[in-house]
Amino acid sequence: MTDWDVPTLINVPEFRDGLGALGVVEKDAPFPFPIKRVYFLYDVPSNAVRGSHAHKDLHQLIVAVSGSFQVDLDDGKTNSRFILNSPNKGLTVPPGYWRTLRNFSAGSAALVFASSEYNPDDYIRDYDEFAEWARA
Ligand code: TYD
Secondary structure (H helix, E strand, O other), rough: OOOOOEEEEEEOOOEEEEEEEEOOEOOEEEEOOOOOOOEEEOOOOOOEEEEEHHHHHHEEEEEEEEEOOOEEOOOOEEEEEEEEOOOOOEEEOOOOOEEEEEEOOOOEEEEEEEEOOOOOEEEEEHHHHHHHHHHH
């Protein structure tokens, strides 16, 4: 059983045959949150650090649909590191995690499924503010 309150690598259903592979994310499967938004990161320079923020309510599923990159997560107490390098794996990121994404390989792309529409008020962009929020 997946604990959706902690970051977890989950399998993304894949249909592969001699013509290639097709991955599927749909309502409730494999991510049991409403998918209200999909966005994608691409053309990221290898030395770029993306993210550097936390969300108060948002659940996300991050998939490396091409290439690889590293996701570092911090809940104010514990740090974890995930390398995403396969379209058939996805990283669930619950609310309350400071995240940084880095070491993007050339040509890599991150596809992100999000449980709500874009809302700047859901972001915490200052680490000290996050640390205080996480302690509360
Ligand atoms: P941001 O969330 O800071 O990107 P990252 O965490 O990957 O570094 O967003 C970058 C810019 O894109 C920022 O100006 C806000 C805008 N944006 C939207 O307009 N809608 C969205 O859904 C997202 C994720 C970002």
